[in-house]
Amino acid sequence: MQTVSVAVIPGDGIGIETVQAARRLLDRLAELDGGIKFAYTEFPWGCAYYTQHGEMAPKDFLSTLRSFETIMLGAVGYPGVPDHVSLWGLLLPIRRGFEQYVNMRPVRILRGVTSPLRGRNPGDVNFVVIRENTEGEYSSMGGRLHTGFPHEVVVQNTVFTRLGTERVIRYAYRLAAKAPRKRLCGATKSNGINWAMPFWDEVFNQIGETEFPEVERWLTHIDALAANFVLKPDVYDVVVASNLFGDILTDLGGAVMGSIGMAPSANINPERKYPSMFEPVHGSAPDIAGKGIANPVGQIWSSSMMLDHLGRQDLGEAVMTAVEDVLEEGRVRTPDLGGRSTTNEMVDAIIARLE
Ligand code: NAI
């Protein structure tokens, strides 16, 4: 019996609802499988915690999380707490402190889902975005001077280290080498950003040439790449992007998939020195929070990626097959997919499929 210790951070808004839903599914899956068990410890960190304690989580939260095998997160951020406070107070310290330098975000039109892209059907779009997750544009280096004066100045630095750039690009190449068409596209902007991005391109080409000659590689400027996600999303296997570019691209990816509520993500520490963290791409959705109608698929798909990471790809696949079966049948759908079902009804239907 494999017992997996899971730190659970539901966070805010619909995060609480989608995490609850995914846990219910994982528990039933474990029962059916008989070979795996999840031991959860739930932490009430987030914006509600912040209003009581003045911080998003206790000071020693990273050492608390360190002892777990894996982390499951809902969403953090809620009106009343500035978004930069909630993000820098919990999520970014975890990604950085645990060297989760790979943010893996699949973009795939699931069976039974209508993409807003005309003429694109399930199977046509199926690729993965690898987003750098620890540095780049989200560096926290900079400052603000002469606050309130007309000559006020604000500086925010972008930081690309060789180590940070090489490791994420190498990871993307490894993944591309395993893809059927062996293609890797790098997101760049080396025309406008004239130091960081030419460096990024250089590393991208060096690693490709010396270590992965079998991978077909090309670089595309981020603006054109965004357009291509809409115009020809079928040409990609793997796309590697800096922190900011990857963030923006993957919301677009979520839209292409039919709903941001379905987009999954994994924050991975490939060396497995620290726990990895699995969370949907979407946020806490204050507009629908508390109504019980959030689409649980983003969280469930993220859990399926967690199962992959834990070495149980068979279970990860079973979960996604059940999700797609339910979507294809079409009877049970949350409002973001044009249906009238609740989060719980959707999970019940997926569980019934698994059974
Ligand atoms: P959001 O993703 O929370 O919501 C955007 C839109 O998508 C809303 O209309 C919402 O109802 C809809 N939506 C999102 N998830 C859905 C789901 N599972 N089912 C159905 N509809 C869904 O993004 P927004 O509004 O920009 O941010 C809200 C809060 O969440 C902010 O405080 C933000 O900082 C935080 N946030 C946190 C993230 C995280 O924890 N990783 C990521 C993005 C935002």
Ligand code: MG
């Ligand atoms: Mg985002």
